[in-house]
Amino acid sequence: MGRLNGKVIVVTGGARGMGAQHVRRMVEEGAKVVATDILEDDGKELEKELGNNVHFIKHDVTKAEDWEMVIQETEKAFGPINVLVNNAGIDISEIDLEDYPEETYRKVIDVNQISVFLGMKHVAPSMKKAEEGSIVNISSLAGIIGAYKKGAYTASKFAVRGMTKAAALELGEFGVRVNSVHPGFIRTPMTEHLINDELVSAFPLKRAGEPEEVTNVVLFLASDESSYVTGTELVIDGGLSAQ
Template identity: 60%
Template sequence: MSRLDGKIAIITGGARGMGASHVRKFVAEGAKVVITDILEEEGQALANELGENAKFIKHDVTKASDWETVVTETENAFGPVNVLVNNAGISMNKNIMEITEEDYRRIVDINQISVFLGIKSVVPSMQKAEGGSIVNISSINGLVGGAIGYTDTKFAVRGMTKAAALQLASSGIRVNSVHPGVIETPMIAQGDSKDAIQEFAKYIPNRRIAKPEEVTNLVLFLASDDSSYCVGSEFVVDGGITAQ
């Protein structure tokens, strides 16, 4: 028996990078997965590759109306949702004197507000399913300081996870956060982040950048029934960075 047999999952930001890694593993482990992203061509190609157990929906995670559509279409296609992976996010490496109000509001909307909307939107569906698991992808910058804006939102995701976990545990809905370190994804190749991240990687105790699959294995555990007593916790996968 596969670890996610019978699970219906929504994975945001699932078209590429870490999200696509999660999608592939979930389908391989027996889940039916709705992939959501603004990257329509890449998301649809991934769904086509994976076949009948995957469906792509174009999704702006900052819009409540889009979330309502995603949950409804997921239920229509596969049934009530019992796993949500809030994976969508952006990075930004600007100092406080460079970042604009527009920049700041954008990163808050995508990294923080989207997580709130996702949790709120899936709860009724998870209640129909008589339980579920919500996995919020934060960052090691939800535990220690980093770039303004990015760090703020990732700390917020960590706090939101704990607040939601306490409110939803009695409904059989578990909420936990994952805190990756430096992962080999398209995000780290962005022009304003690439050089700083490559330099930082030299100081990782493991002496390397992680593969997306190394985060996926942890997300899989939290989505599965193996983590049935994990509630409101932080799970770190960073090669030892925060242990220093």
């Protein structure tokens, strides 16, 4: 307990699922957290559940003006931002390359990639005021190896990995660290139907991951325990990409 005492954190896509789990654990560890999402009802419920250390803001991560509002409201509520977790993202079912609608492709890039750019751009001045910072960009195993018939998703997640490294080089002199997290098959309601004995037999650890195992890595990067870690990717895939 207390690993994040005094830290002000913004988590996008924080209203439910893995994002909400990150928020809960960060509050337990002493942080003040702004959870943002387009899911207003879920966000308000999370705020009510966790009390005064959580503030929910309805937020479209693809819009610069929304990011400006989030930064302003966070600083007003809690002070300069120490940690940003770019968690918001979408996935699309498998689509053949020749059938992939351009509109769908652009939507995936906007939500998964452009939002990360906007988040880093707008949070950097606040972190400079705080004289420290950690940006945690949630990518995917599809940012390490390709995903079958998921061209836009793979492109966006590889982009997040590269953007992370470029930002780490630029922001390091200001005490701001930037890293990416790459979950593989994690057992969630969205993936449960995909996970079976045949699939996990291909993993060196012979099992799917659990959501808290991703949260543990995010907490490490958010905390001062990772004070000399920047510009890198942490892969949480049970060894799948090592083969």
